[in-house]
Amino acid sequence: MLEAVGVSEFEERVYRALLSLADSSAADLADTLREPARKIGPALAHLEELGLVRRVNGRRHAPVSPEAAIGMLINQRRAELDEAHGAAAEFVDAFRLRNLRHHPAHPVEVVSGPDEVRRVSRTMQHNPATSVLSFDKPPYATPPAGYDEVAAERPLLERGVEMRVIYDGAALELPGRLANVTELIRLGEKARTLPTLPLKLYVYDRRLAIVPLSGRHVSEAIAVIHPSALLDALIALFEAYWVQATPIVAVRAHAADGLDPQEATVLAMLGAGLTDQAIARQLGVSLRTARRRITAVMDLVHASTRFQAGMAAAHRGWI
Template identity: 25%
Template sequence: MAPAPRERDLPRGELALAVYSHLHRHGTHTFEHAVQSLGLESDEVSAARDELLRLGLITSENSDSHVAILPESAVIKALEVGQRRLTEYRGAIADVHGTLDEIVNRYMPLGSSRNEEVTLSVLRDQRRINGYLDAMTSLAREEVLTMHPGPPPPLESLTESLDRDLHLAERGLRLRTIYLRSLAATGYVNDHLRTLESYGYEVRLAALLPVRMLIFDRRRALMPLNPTSIRSGAVVIESETFVQSLAGFFDYCWQNSSPLSATDETDAQSGLTEHDQAVLRMLASGAKDEAIARGLGVSVRTVSRTVGELTHRLGAESRFQAGVRAAQRGWLD
């Protein structure tokens, strides 16, 4: 059977604890008496003294003598030491992250990896979606792009999002958002968009938007699982290459939208409003009134009335003929 280890065989931390235990049992003994009683050698004495001083478990009476402090004070001092070391460690980690970010930004540009993976994460419930949005509000560094087709979001949803919107604006990011023009006609939605502008957002309106989309730093995107239902959940896409393409699509929609303050102007040549042109394009693609209404965020009755007016102006006898004549006149360009 192997003999029990002597104190000198113990690791540094356990050696220091053995000395402190001896001091605590013999309250009148100094550190020097304890190490003599334990039979420690000079290097072990130095190691134990350094560890106990570092943890605040002994204090100096004079240059040649050290005594143990009370266990309660020892615990407090040890916790303070641990907290200080943790703070220093966090600072060191932050410095490392900053250096790595600089290396990535300088020497690992887009396209440096030929086989980039695309990561998809499905978020089924609104709680997880809100959690992701909260996280990205803190993680986004440069730009956030958002696109909002119909139907109008609930007032409560817009109100709850204002804290995130303001936090992003206060961080100095570039923030661009496109809303369906028909949504801006809703009072509380228009008020929300005006508030975003006051925060520093760039806000534009479009007659037609294909899909709801949020893009963060052109690297991450959040899109609905089902474009026709915002309640079906969302998918998170992480891929700089893929999301760059989505951002390019957003930029196209941005160029074809108009500022929030602009009215639905009439085209000088055709006499069509932006709304009329959107209806004609969808009509020419074979979309039914219900699909057009859903895409434009208006009622089916409004679409039917617009289709009737356009068909009459074109002198057409059917929807198909109206689409053909609109194309012949260059109204679909």
């Protein structure tokens, strides 16, 4: 009965005998159980190690309360099983990634459940060898404010992974997001933007793609797509949108040209297509103040439209 917690059948007999006897020696138990004393000693030692038995007066033994002792063993075994379950999940991820890369059996694998989705997504994100193509579109499983995307992407960019990202207009309107994107551009990311995107998409090494299956709850389920006509179509969709998208550039402020860092930020936001309201939120100012600063920047580059402001900045070498 206690084999599940590491107690052998014979050791259980010894423990049961102790429960019905006064403090006993190995010799007493050998007489009671009609077993050789040489078998009793090791059994008592293991029961003592497990916490089921305690020594009394040196050579005698007494049972520990079963409620406490067996409960402790059960909890230890549960902890070991939980640890094994966690290790199994890592092995499953490795096995899944291997099969998806080398032995795909089906065009699409559906992964469901927040924990599984996070594990698979994290595995994919950390393993691209050559390239990542992405449609970046809210909502997010982890809000950008709680996720350091610069720290996450930096190692990939530093080892030469090509990262091309098209940002949905709503993604760039999130507070502080454009600053992060600008820093990623400085690190080597190629970024563009469109007012709206049809879906969230991640393509790794042009061999695997992830598409969330729920628009509102992105961590509920994803489709993992491996080499197939469907993957080719998704890559073609990305390339078609890339051609139409507007490049996002990191504006360089040059004191000699009269462009201070805040004006550079406004110019970058104009180039990214942010609305006046979104620029106000990014700057943390009122809409009236934001419009005043927008007008000042456009006057500085002698532009009457946002497009002209971007062209003038490019001509002057600010972007």
